[in-house]
Structures are given as structure tokens and as C-alpha cells.
Amino acid sequence: MAQLINKKANSLKRYLMVLILSLFSLQGYANEAVPVAEDPELEKRLVNLAENLRCLVCQNESLAASRADFANDMRREIREQMRMNKSDDEIVEFLVARYGDFILFNPPFKSTTWFLWFGPFTLLLGGGAALVFYLRRRRIQINEKDQPLTESQRLQAESLIKEMNKDQNT
């Protein structure tokens, strides 16, 4: 009995050991992935800004996320400009002047992008208007058709029902 308990405790120990070791390996990985930042405050600002900027080489990634050489250079450039006390707006302006609006994930509001900004709402309004129009017309059509039966129509219906019942009974 005591042996059995001992055995169980041993396997539990082993299990715990594996668990603890696996935690350590995670820690090691996390340490490696963290970028070496000299100035965490600046780095935070950089990531904030770069998240909204497109990496032009790997186009669906942000400058903050990309590991491309180009993104690296751009981050370095942004970092330098931040150290020169430039505001975020000034830096974005600098980049847009060289790479165009395409570098922004949020397209600016101007005449060439009106369709982009208003298009969905116009479509929604248009669709809503069409729906209201259609439903109203249908209601009118239904109302028009929904008249009480005339006397002759009622008699005709009655005789039809009688005939049907007779057919079923035989």
C-alpha cells in the first residue's frame, strides 16, 4: 500500500517537473522575442505610430509588425525623427510626402477618397430607400387585392367547396 502511494507521488513529481520545465521554456522564448529597446517610452510611441503605417514591401503588414528590411529602416528613421522632437503628425507628413497616402492604413479625407468614405453609406441609404419603396408598393398592392368577396364570388366558392367535399366522401 505504502509502495503504491510512493509510486503515485513519484509520477506526480515527474508530472510537476515537466510542467515547470515547460514554463521555463516559454519564458525563454518570450525573452527572445522582446525587442531590445533603449528607450521604452519612445519605443511605445513608435509602435503606436507604426501600427497605422503600411509596410510597402509586405503590403498587408504594418510597419510595426513587419520584419522586412525596409520596415526596419523606416522604424529607424521614425525613431530618429522622434528623438529630434518631431510630432507624430510631422513624421506622418514626412512619410506621406515621400511614399504617398498609400502608406497610411487610414485613408485621408479628400476629394479623391470621397467615394471610399461615403460609398458604403450611400449604398446603405439607397438600399434602405429601395426596401421602403418596395414594401410600401407591395402593401398597396395587397390592400387593393384584399377586397371582400362579392355575393356571386361567395356562392361560387361555396359550391366549389361542396363539390370538393363530395369528391372526398365518395
Added chain:
Amino acid sequence: MMRFLLPLAAFVVLVIFLGIGLTLNPRQVPSPLVDKPAPPFRLQQLYDTTKTLSSEENLGKVWMLNVWASWCVACRDEHPVLVELSKLGIVPIYGLNYKDQRDTAMQWLKQFGNPYEVSIVDADGKVGINYGVYGVPETYVIDKQGIIRYKHIGPVTVESLKNKIIPLIKELKG
């Protein structure tokens, strides 16, 4: 009749938009620098490291700035075209050696020919950023007033020279 025509019309419009979207090349990002002054630079020359070249020295002439690197595979495709162009003597080509090693760059030019009037060194890519470079090779045509008139992204081909670049250079030279 309208019941079928309206969705059909909407569908056709959608197809046209998607069709246009499919034929566009997402890599061809139009440069906002076209028709703007070329960003000034003063850089060390590749061969004679004691000398520099500044963009101001090229004022008064039509010139081409070609961004290249020995590590760039597409530059190899483009290079013979540039060598041929330089032989025609229509326009001086200046090379911006972008984020490269000096000795491999010189080795590369020795092997494939040197079409450049002068090659200048942009080791850390800072001038590249000023010119909006994001993929090598890129080529700029700059006029006598120092205004960028055209930007070609990707390798210069014989067709692009014939159809666009050479006519433009002739026009700019007046």
C-alpha cells in the same frame, strides 16, 4: 422586367470595379514626388571615396538616377538595358548604390558593365527614404530645374525606354 434589370446592372457595375482592381498592380504605388523637386543629397562616390556628389551639381541638365544594389536580383535583368542606354549617350545615368557593400558593388559593376556617370553610396538607405524608395531597382528622370519628372518602379525595360523614358528625356532637353 425591372426585377431582373436592376440586379443585373448592379452586378455589371461590381464586375467592372473588380475587373479594374484585378488589372492594377499593387506594387506600383504612384509616387507623390513626381513633379516635385528632387530631394537634395550629398553622398560619397563609390570609386573615389574622397569625392562626393551633390544633387545640386546636376542642376541645368536632364539626368537619370538609378537605384541599384549588387544584392538585387531584378537589377541584373535591368542592367544590360542601362548599359545599352548609356552607350546611346542621350542622358547621363547616375547610380545610387543602395544599402550595399563597397567591394561587392564594384565587383558587380566590373562583371556586368558600368553604365553610370558616377555611382554614389547610400549605405544606410537614408537618401533612399528621402526619394521614397521601397523596392530596388527604381529609376528617376530629373529635369534641368531639379524636378523629378518620372519615376519607374522595377526594372527598366526596352519597351519602357522606347515608349516613355526616351521621349520624355527628349522633350525635357527641348
